[in-house]
Amino acid sequence: MSYAHKTVKTPVGLLKLVASDKGLAAILWENDDPKRVRLDHGLEDKKHKVLLEAERQLLEYFAGTRDAFSLPLDFSGTPFQKKVWAALCRIPFGETRSYADIAKEVGSPKAVRAVGSANGKNPISIVAPCHRVIGKNGKLTGFAGGLEVKEFLLGLESRHDNVI
Numbered sequence: 001m002s003y004a005h006k007t008v009k010t011p012v013g014l015l016k017l018v019a020s021d022k023g024l025a026a027i028l029w030e031n032d033d034p035k036r037v038r039l040d041h042g043l044e045d046k047k048h049k050v051l052l053e054a055e056r057q058l059l060e061y062f063a064g065t066r067d068a069f070s071l072p073l074d075f076s077g078t079p080f081q082k083k084v085w086a087a088l089c090r091i092p093f094g095e096t097r098s099y100a101d102i103a104k105e106v107g108s109p110k111a112v113r114a115v116g117s118a119n120g121k122n123p124i125s126i127v128a129p130c131h132r133v134i135g136k137n138g139k140l141t142g143f144a145g146g147l148e149v150k151e152f153l154l155g156l157e158s159r160h161d162n163v164i
Contacts, residue, residue, distance in 0.1 A: 003042030006051040011062050012149045015126075016041065019050035023072030026123040027054075029145045036144055037123040039076060058126065062156070067093035069127045076123065080106075084118035091132045094157040098136045120144065126153065 003025060005018045018026035018041050026039050045051065053071060060066035073089075075082050083106040090105075091097050097105075103115045122130040125145060131153040135141045143150035 003040050004045035004048045004051060005041040006044065006046055006048065006055065008055045008058065010058060012145060012152060015058070017051050017054050017058075018042070019048055019054065020074045021050075023074035024050055024054050024124055024127065025074045025076060027058075027125045027127060028123075029125070029149075032144060036121060039123060054127070061126070064156070064159070067157075071127060073124060073127070075128075077118075077121065080108075080111075080114065081118040081121060083107075084115055085122055085124070085128050088119070088122065088128045088130055088133065091129055096132045096134045096154070099133060099141075100136055102133060116141075129153075132157075 001020050003018050003020050005016055008015050008017055013030040015030070016028040017024065018028065018039060026037050028037060050072065057066055057069050057071060061069070075085055077085070084102060087102050087105045099112045099115045099119065100109070102119070103109050103112045106115070108114070119130045119133050120142060122128050125131070131143060131150045140147050140150055
């Protein structure tokens with residue numbers, strides 16, 4: 001499968017969007033660990049239709065005019081990871097869930113650590129909102145974009161609870 005990428009300037013820094021012809025495959029942070037998401041980024045393509053649509057929707061999200069994404073997604077991972085990532089996509093805008101909540105939702109209530117691992121390898125940050133997963137005690141926990149960015153994203157969503 002071939003991929004294309006485009007870099008987008010956002011309030012949380014430069015994000016590298018990666019897509020296949022099937023859909024968005026990754027949103028990578030500026031200082032992302034290359035081992036976190038092992039995916040060929042392909043060639044830069046500033047006119048790739050999936051990348052342009054992802055950029056548009058992300059900028060609307062940051063502007064406070066979008067509370068849900070409607071993009072085709074092309075996740076690459078294990079069946080368990082894909083179940084976890086699908087569960088992330090079902091967390092409503094402005095709400096949070098614990099790792100234990102996600103483990104129960106995917107039918108593996110004792111797999112809290114495995115959920116944490118899958119969450120940490122989520123290739124499509126923000127769109128598959130891993131930032132909405134917090135510790136059982138309500139504290140912010142690890143996030144590939146950094147805890148400051150996680151706090152920013154949760155704050156952005158809490159301020160825009162009347163998004164159209």
